[in-house]
Amino acid sequence: MAKNSLFYKIYNAGPLLLLYYLCISEVDTNLEKVFEIFTLNFQIILIYFWVLKKPELMANGHIFLAGLINDVVMGFPLGISSLSYLIIIFVGTYVRNKSVNTTIASDWFTFFMAMIFSNLLFFSLLNNFSDLEFSYSKIGYNMFFTLFMFPIFWLLFNIYQISFIGNRDA
Amino acid sequence: MSVSRDDFSIAFRSALLQRGGAQKFSVLSLIFLALIIFFLDVYGAKFTKPVRGFLNDVVYRITFLASTPTRFFPQVSKDLTKYFNVKAENEKLKAEIEKYKLLELNVEFLSDENKNLQKILETEYFNKNLSNVVLAKVLVDKNSPFLKSIIINKGTRTGILKGMPVTHNNYLVGRIVETNYLSSRVLLLNDLNSRIPVTLDQGAQAILSGGGTNNPTLEYLPEDYKVIEEINVFASGKDGIFSPGAPIGMTNLDGEVDLFVDPNQLSFVTVNLSIQNLGKL
Numbered sequence: 001m002a003k004n005s006l007f008y009k010i011y012n013a014g015p016l017l018l019l020y021y022l023c024i025s026e027v028d029t030n031l032e033k034v035f036e037i038f039t040l041n042f043q044i045i046l047i048y049f050w051v052l053k054k055p056e057l058m059a060n061g062h063i064f065l066a067g068l069i070n071d072v073v074m075g076f077p078l079g080i081s082s083l084s085y086l087i088i089i090f091v092g093t094y095v096r097n098k099s100v101n102t103t104i105a106s107d108w109f110t111f112f113m114a115m116i117f118s119n120l121l122f123f124s125l126l127n128n129f130s131d132l133e134f135s136y137s138k139i140g141y142n143m144f145f146t147l148f149m150f151p152i153f154w155l156l157f158n159i160y161q162i163s164f165i166g167n168r169d170a
Numbered sequence: 171m172s173v174s175r176d177d178f179s180i181a182f183r184s185a186l187l188q189r190g191g192a193q194k195f196s197v198l199s200l201i202f203l204a205l206i207i208f209f210l211d212v213y214g215a216k217f218t219k220p221v222r223g224f225l226n227d228v229v230y231r232i233t234f235l236a237s238t239p240t241r242f243f244p245q246v247s248k249d250l251t252k253y254f255n256v257k258a259e260n261e262k263l264k265a266e267i268e269k270y271k272l273l274e275l276n277v278e279f280l281s282d283e284n285k286n287l288q289k290i291l292e293t294e295y296f297n298k299n300l301s302n303v304v305l306a307k308v309l310v311d312k313n314s315p316f317l318k319s320i321i322i323n324k325g326t327r328t329g330i331l332k333g334m335p336v337t338h339n340n341y342l343v344g345r346i347v348e349t350n351y352l353s354s355r356v357l358l359l360n361d362l363n364s365r366i367p368v369t370l371d372q373g374a375q376a377i378l379s380g381g382g383t384n385n386p387t388l389e390y391l392p393e394d395y396k397v398i399e400e401i402n403v404f405a406s407g408k409d410g411i412f413s414p415g416a417p418i419g420m421t422n423l424d425g426e427v428d429l430f431v432d433p434n435q436l437s438f439v440t441v442n443l444s445i446q447n448l449g450k451l
Contacts, residue, residue, distance in 0.1 A: 024229070025236040039315035056192040064200045068207070072229040074314055075348065075355055078222065079208035086204060090197050093185035098177070129212045133362045134316045135382050142315050 011164035015050045015057050015157075019043060023070040023081075039138070040145040042153075043070070044088050044118060048111050049157045051092035052102070054165065060089060077130050084122040088114050104154055111150050119143060223350040230321045230353045234309040288415075302444035304328050308436050309353060318361035318382065319344075320436060325352045329443050335405075335412045338439050341430040342366075342405055342416045346441065354441075358433045359418065360386050368418060369406040378403065378418065378427060384434075385426035386419075397425040413442065 022043055043066075050058040067082030074081070091114035099106065123139060126132055186198040210218050252259070306322035324330055326349050334346045336356045344364065348355035357364055364380035368388070374395055376388040388397060401421040407414030419429040 021236065024233050025240065059192045059194065060197055060200055061195045064195070064204065067204070069229055072226055073233055073310060073312055075317055075319055077208055078211040078225075079204040079206075082204040083201065083208065086197055086201050090185050090201075093188060093197065094181055097181040097184050125208065129208075131363070132317070135362055138315050138382055 008165075011160075012057055014160070014164070015046060016059075016062055019046055019058075019063070019066050020069070022046075023066045024073060037138075037141040038145055039142045040149050041115075041142060042146075044085070044115060045111070045146065045150055045153045046157075047085055047088050048092050048114055049107075049154060051089050052096055052107060052110075053157070053161060055093065055096070057165075058089075060086070063089060076126065076132075080122060080125055083125070084118045087118040087121055091117060104151055107154060108147075108150055112147055115143060115146060226348075226350045227325070227352045230309050230350075233312075233321075234323075237310070302442060304330065304441045304443055306354075306439055306441055308439065311434070311436065313434065315382070316362075318358040318364075318380065318433060319347070320356050320358065320433075320439075322354050322356060322439060322441070323352070324441065325350045325354050327351055330354050330441055331443075333411055335416070335442050336439050337416065337442065338431045338436060340417065342412060342418050343429075343431050343433060343436065343439060345411060356439065359429060360384055360433055366412060367406045367408040369404050369414075370421075371401045371403075375406060375408075384432075385422065385424075385428055387426050388421070397421050399423050403427050 047058060047063055063085045064082045067080075067085045068078060070076075070081040071078050091110065095102075095110045095114075119139065123134070126134065187196045189196050211222060304324055306324040308320050309323050310321035322336075330346055330349055332346055332349055335342060336344050336346065342359065344356045344358040344361075346354050347357040359366070359378065359380055360383065361380045362382040364378075364386070366378050368376050368378045370376065370388075374392050376391045378386050379389050380386045388403070391397070399422060403418045403421065405412035405414060405416040405418060407416075417430055419427040422428050
């Protein structure tokens with residue numbers, strides 16, 4: 001596909017538009033109605049994958065802004081989701097700088113590290129600087145299902161990248 | 171050894187400071203910016219409250235617009251189903267009207283008796299002052315695993331203040347926890363942060379605690395009290411926020427409370443402007 005074509009630009013903007021849409025709309029990945037404990041943080045999967053594979057599609061400033069929007073919609077203190085997303089970017093960029101060739105397994109493991117650091121910061125700040133209470137079991141389920149679903153979304157995003165964007169890996 | 175340490179520091183520094191191409195800002199600068207915004211918001215500098223209020227109003231409106239497609243399609247399918255079931259529904263409604271006609275006389279007598287008894291108890295009938303009730307539309311109902319709240323389209327402009335009780339068909343659904351000029355956030359009864367004093371059918375007092383699940387639980391019940399099924403739960407009004415006697419739900423087999431109003435299905439709610447909690451929210 002020609003790099004200047006409109007469709008190519010739309011496909012390239014797809015991941016970022018999806019991130020913005022997930023943050024600003026009522027659409028959520030909290031599927032408690034389907035299965036009582038099934039919740040996942042889709043935003044961090046999306047950010048991590050694209051930062052690792054095609055960082056030029058996920059500008060840091062946009063991710064920061066999406067985090068702020070997410071905070072407003074969810075009622076969290078401003079900046080906390082941005083910080084959590086920036087930690088994901090940081091780990092993703094570090095892994096990208098250090099590795100030459102990645103596999104789904106290596107990405108899965110490094111995603112686990114990124115998620116741990118990001119959630120640790122998110123919940124530590126929330127616990128210490130806000131009145132909000134949260135259930136640790138819910139955090140555990142959320143992290144487990146986010147990690148569990150990562151390879152599925154990895155494959156889907158990979159198919160999207162190969163089909164619509166090209167230039168499979170860094 | 172020193173080479174690997176160099177590699178580490180180069181990759182680390184690069185990840186933090188890298189710019190160029192699509193990246194106009196480095197991760198480090200954005201982390202600092204996010205921290206500044208976070209602490210300004212948490213410690214509530216004078217100018218941050220109106221800024222946050224304005225931001226909330228704008229973002230909630232955009233969220234409402236952005237969520238229109240997700241609300242439109244389920245509504246269309248619901249309307250179509252209703253259309254095809256209209257005949258059966260008509261017969262059902264006729265039968266119900268007959269039933270209610272029979273009940274009407276009974277209700278009239280009971281409501282008179284109830285008002286008289288409430289006068290004796292010196293409590294306020296929660297529907298007494300309808301002019302102090304504001305109808306609001308639910309703008310955003312984003313389900314989160316950590317927070318159970320909704321955004322409504324009325325704010326301080328209509329006189330809504332923090333702590334005011336929110337109801338749906340006279341059933342209690344939550345209370346206002348955040349106000350902006352044109353919108354407010356309602357903390358639902360099933361949120362982990364929600365605690366309200368309640369009275370049970372048999373007169374026992376308890377605290378209704380949200381657990382982040384659909385059904386809140388009863389805490390601080392009298393010793394040796396056994397929760398059985400189908401006991402009505404009402405707000406006791408002891409906190410000065412909720413009207414005494416406002417119905418909330420009914421106990422189930424697990425000892426939890428099935429709320430009369432499904433918190434995930436709210437479209438319109440009412441806010442009682444005459445009551446405001448003066449304590450810490």
